[in-house]
Amino acid sequence: MTQLRKRPVAGIGRVIGWPGGSVWIGRHLAAIQDHAHHAIQISLAMDAGFRIQAAGWPVARETRGIVVMPDRRHRFDGCGASIATIFVEPNSRRGAALRARFAGEDIGLLSDVEAHEAVRFLHAQYDAAAPDAVMAQYAQGAICRIAGDPQAAPADDARITAALQWLRERLASPIRLDDVAAAVHLSPSRFRHLFVAQTGTSLRAWLLWARMERAVESAFQGRSWTEAAHESGFADAAHLTRTCRRVFGLSPTMLVQEDVGRN
16 A cells, blocks of 8 residues: 555546547646657646647647647646546557548647537536446547547448457457457458458557556456456566556556546
């Protein structure tokens, strides 16, 4: 318990994930120093604004909405505000749409009006203590408002539905594409193509997001980060933390869970 009290806290709120993305929503209590991460970052103010500074900017800018492109160095200061930060896998369908809109920019600045319109329904669900599945739906809606409406996924293919169930049951174990393909009676090449077409992302990226989602969920249910890491297919808590920092730019232990809608 002593270690938990002493760890740095970046924010208080909820973390909700889905394959290809996640939303970290709540109050941001500390500045996050210069960093870069693989995921596209959308941050939307739910009350007061926040500060962002890209690597080439002489000073930080105050804003209510940003889109940070993959692997771009930046500093982020939530200024104690309530913020929805959504991370998007760059190679997903929605990630590609965001990269197309903000091509040539390290950080896209949204107008106050666009930021408000993108986050207001998600904000309302957060204040209403909506279930995780509902929060994920509205977070993805916010992405689509900013990215445009990326091409909808084709109708579910029963083989990919079965593959996803097979994968979820084995997240704690090493997984090879050939084994998943064999489980649903497809060749590796055909499975790879169909998986991307159905999910909008690669198997490797899907597994990364699914494992991190499982780890955070397990930790928030009371398990230690070491236990959560092992249950999710990571070697140990350090491996989980390194992966999370690479993708998100911060450690999962820097977020403290809080009842939704309470100050």
